[in-house]
Amino acid sequence: MLADPTRRAILERIGHAPAAVGEIAAGLPVSRPAVSQHLKLLKEAGLVTETAAGTRRIYRIDPRGLGAMRDWLDQFWRTSLDNFAAYAEAQAKEEEKE
Amino acid sequence: MLADPTRRAILERIGHAPAAVGEIAAGLPVSRPAVSQHLKLLKEAGLVTETAAGTRRIYRIDPRGLGAMRDWLDQFWRTSLDNFAAYAEAQAKEEEKE
DNA sequence: CTTATCGGTTAGTGATGACTTACGGTTAGT
DNA sequence: ACTAACCGTAAGTCATCACTAACCGATAAG
Numbered sequence: 001m002l003a004d005p006t007r008r009a010i011l012e013r014i015g016h017a018p019a020a021v022g023e024i025a026a027g028l029p030v031s032r033p034a035v036s037q038h039l040k041l042l043k044e045a046g047l048v049t050e051t052a053a054g055t056r057r058i059y060r061i062d063p064r065g066l067g068a069m070r071d072w073l074d075q076f077w078r079t080s081l082d083n084f085a086a087y088a089e090a091q092a093k094e095e096e097k098e
Numbered sequence: 099m100l101a102d103p104t105r106r107a108i109l110e111r112i113g114h115a116p117a118a119v120g121e122i123a124a125g126l127p128v129s130r131p132a133v134s135q136h137l138k139l140l141k142e143a144g145l146v147t148e149t150a151a152g153t154r155r156i157y158r159i160d161p162r163g164l165g166a167m168r169d170w171l172d173q174f175w176r177t178s179l180d181n182f183a184a185y186a187e188a189q190a191k192e193e194e195k196e
Numbered sequence: 197c198t199t200a201t202c203g204g205t206t207a208g209t210g211a212t213g214a215c216t217t218a219c220g221g222t223t224a225g226t
Numbered sequence: 227a228c229t230a231a232c233c234g235t236a237a238g239t240c241a242t243c244a245c246t247a248a249c250c251g252a253t254a255a256g
Contacts, residue, residue, distance in 0.1 A: 003101040004244075015178040018185060021203060034245055036204060055202040055253045060185075061178045070175045077168045080113040080159045087116060087158075102214075119233060132215055134234060153223045153232040201254080212243075217236105224231080 001045060006030055007038050011047065011061070018060040020053075099143060104128055105136050109145065109159070116158040118151075 002008055006028065013024050021039065025032040039059055042048040046065030051058050100106055104126065111122050119137065123130040137157055140146040144163030149156045 001101055003099055006244075012174075015174065016181055022201090030244085031246060032203075033205080033247085037244080040204080052253095057203065061182060063175075063179055063182060066175050066178060070171050073168050073171055076110070076113060077161075077164050080164060081161055083114055084159060084161060104214080120231090128214085129216060130233075131217085131235080135214080138234080150223095155233065197256100199254100199256080202252085204249105204251085206247105206249080208246090210243100210245085213241090215238105215240080217238090219234105219236080221234085222232085224229100226227100226229080 001041075004038075006034070007042065010035060010038055010042070014048065014059050015061050018058050020056040020058055022056075024059070099139075102136075104132070105140065108133060108136055108140065112146065112157050113159050116156050118154040118156055120154075122157070 002011075009028055010024055013019060013027065021032060021036055024039075025035040028035065039048060039050070043050055043059075046068070047062055048065075049060050049062045051060070100109075107126055108122055111117060111125060119134055120130060122137075123133040126133065137146060137148070141148055141157075144166070145160055146163075147158050147160045149158070
């Protein structure tokens with residue numbers, strides 16, 4: 001998902017300020033349909049929302065999706081730290097025996 | 099990077115407890131060399147550390163790399179929220195004019 | 197109604213990358 | 227030394243995905 005550089009660029013672009021598809025594509029070395037396809041995936045992933053404004057579609061960051069991803073990583077980070085600490089402690093006791 | 103399911107599975111595996119390559123591969127539907135290749139990338143990405151133990155190589159989560167990634171996402175999340183709020187406010191003032 | 201702008205969709209192509217098989221190197225045990 | 231266990235690497239294959247070109251629908255302006 002966030003592996004693609006173009007997709008990250010798009011996210012940072014509309015993370016800075018909401019923008020239409022054409023505007024985003026103008027600042028990137030790819031065509032407009034490519035951006036459109038990325039936005040479709042980002043919308044399905046819940047990272048982006050779309051609002052119609054005339055013929056233009058304004059895309060914005062969806063704080064909920066981004067927050068959820070943050071929470072997930074945060075959770076994983078914490079449990080990993082806990083297990084890391086637990087193992088370090090167990091290791092210390094093991095060496096104490098010898 | 100974290101786009102690949104196998105890679106996420108490996109991370110969660112050794113996030114739970116340190117493990118050798120063969121042990122990790124045994125719990126996954128892929129071959130041992132595949133796991134080895136993933137671990138190479140994860141090590142280069144700073145998400146994992148390797149320690150030799152006889153013929154076995156024990157892999158662990160590297161809290162620094164994982165924390166860095168967490169911080170990056172956290173930073174991005176916060177600035178996006180700020181810009182989101184700023185635009186909402188500007189929008190409110192704009193409507194106030196009309 | 198006609199024209200222009202804006203954007204989503206489809207089909208096809210090229211590149212990236214995940215995987216397996218085969219091989220070689222290193223350490224532990226006998 | 228010989229054998230076995232464990233692992234990294236190289237080469238090749240196959241699927242996935244990002245991209246472009248072409249097309250069509252919808253809205254705005256004249």
